[in-house]
Amino acid sequence: MTTESATREEIAAVTTELLATELNISAAEIHGDDVLKNLPAADSLKLVRVVAKLERRWDIELSDEAVFAAITVDDLVTLIEKYVSGELAGS
Template sequence: MPVPLDTIIGTVTELVAKEFGTPRSGLTPDLDLSTVEGADSVKVLRVVAKIERAYDIELEDDEVFGFKTIRDVATSVESTLAAR
């Protein structure tokens, strides 16, 4: 059964909030992650690693380095899950 995009967005948002040390309420699916206080490439990669573990997937490196928003990440997770 496919995981709904809204569920994935919620998971990604929670992981971003924890890793970036930012309140979840300040994060929206289309917020540019580079504008979040404390954001850097290392933290983004940590979030991606946690997402890959949570969903037992491997995201493509070229996609990972193109992520700008939580929705970008969630859409990639959804596509990867659907391709299984």
């Protein structure tokens, strides 16, 4: 996928689907204002796997500091959106 074609809605949908798959829950259970670490069955390893899949999906490399600063699902979507758009660069 080219980064230019990724809209916020697409990023949110992919992020939600990856979280749902990794946590073995329904995507309908995941909302933008949900705290990532409070999602059902969430732990740091599962969340790291989701981030790694997001990085591969859009061919980006997120900085650890930025990932750890993402508290909610929306925070993570915004972070991915900024990297995909080129607003932020990996370190």
